[in-house]
Amino acid sequence: GGVLNPAAARSPDGRLYLLPRLVAAGNYSRIGLARVITNRHHVPSRVERMGVVLQPEAPYELNGRSGGGVEDARVTYFKPWKLYLMTYTTYGPHGPRVAAASSIDLIHWRRIGLLRFAPHHGVDIEAVDNKDAVLFPEPVKAPDGRAAMALIHRPIFDGVAGFLDQHHQPGMWLSYAPLGKLAGPKQLLFGQHHLLASPEQGWEQLRIGAGAPPLRLGDTWLLLYHGVSGRIAEGIDQQQAVRYAAGMLLLDTRDPRKIVHRARYPVLEPELQTERAGIVPNVVFPTGLDVPRANVLDVYYGMADSRIGVARGRLADLMAISAG
Template sequence: MVQSESCLFRRHAEGPVLTASDWPYPINTVFNPGATSHEQETVLLCRVEDRQGVSHLTVARSRNGRTDWSIDPQPLIDADPDDPASCWGAEDPRVTRLEELGCWAITYTVYGPAGPAVALALTEDFRTLTPKGVILPPENKNASLFPRRVDGDFVLLHRPVSAASDTADIWLSRSSSLDSWTIAEPVLRSRRGPAWDAVRIGAGPPPIATSRGWLLVYHGVKAGAGTQVYRAGLALLDLERPERVLRRSTQWVLSPSTRYERQGDVPNVVFPTGMVHRLDTGDLDLYYGAADTSIGLATAKLDEVLDFLWDCEPVDNGL
């Protein structure tokens, strides 16, 4: 039975979990966080835009992942004015726990005159970093790393764009070492026509391994009259061949509907970037940017999400 958006993902009843007014220093907006659990706390690595319009990444921590946030007084990752790749900012992180290395990988977008590129850093405590630098050159973004190797390689979803293409889709690259990456392989393409994800798509939080495949949350964009609408959808990828899409939701599962999602610096945006699987409850806590202005939270049951996806028509791929 297909469920509606309202009963699959349930928004936090009190609205955004973080806004600019929560910050310990003056900022414009906070949005698009990576998310994980560390030392019995929910850790969000938040994109913070300052009052010059430049973004950096700052850590916020909470015992329950909803309230009483402790926010670091300084960014963990900042723009580097001496680096042409990142002099215009650091944006839209995803956070992946790599048990093999005993650390977390942070994939994020760096921004400079050449355009957006993908950078990588490793951390054991969200206080110190081992930077790996730019791993995918411009124009590339929306990078999300799988939590374990597949067939011996680390696997990275990302969104390359070239002048020769009129679409922006989800592709996959592989690496034996996290340093150099293979030529991208297509995974999921934006749909055509009036679909909610027809303009462009991008990977959201790092995929979660389930008994039925890798669960992927992604964002899709549709052009409207004088505006664009960002929504969230779902796909299921083969565990051993993640370039193979098993299921893909035809309908979105989260769409701008509240005031804080429809009004802000960029109206009509739900942009999922962080997700925490609560093993004790089976909940998926999905953290997302709302109108490029605040951080929202929506929660679903993993088994209900998988049932919803399994009821979708089987597909051989997402192309």
């Protein structure tokens, strides 16, 4: 097993927590909780483990093959509702699907259920495999002009008849749930689906998927994502011939369907021994962002499906890319 792919968020008292995927035998996954502890130089150095916050219990999280799974959480603090919202991948009887949970303190979580999607050109998105879902931290303007919660996710349309056949390389989709008078997440229905980005470069040729939830940088949203190259073997959970690297998009805050900038090259790729050797070798998989102080960005990511790493960069550098 491994401890990997953590969500990252700050609690109401300002402490930083990670919510990693905890993998046991048979690829059975739970979601844990750990508090980040920094050294005297204010650099993250270790964690205090605080147990498990979510494990496979609901019917949509259970299956007869591995027992089930809840994995690869991402956490967003949604300001209008004063709620932490977790999106995560479930491994139920029909394959991977996207579910959500909510919390007021990052420690105690309540299931919301599987996310609901309106059909897209006759295709039932709820019936296809889906992963890598992230929520925006504030309402955005939907294509129909209404204020909405926005979700980036990665449905896989393999074998689906019609125009979606062209999307054989899984990409990131943007969907909207109008907020209206909704006071909470249970009534959300995501629609107005838009293909945000598909693989373009060689390092992301097989598929791409969202990394950490979007972070506002001035007039843009910073979105880290993962890109996969290599070869995928059918029917194997822990691939051995793939390579995961991290890319970057900047989206327009007025209309997140518009990509302001897309980095041609990875911003993070497997270089360290701990990233190149592990349960799945050659993997960096970003899932959490933190801004510990002005102009500093920490990226929390999974290393080779085995452990957790953190990389530090300067926000000013990303802003310069945005301006240029």
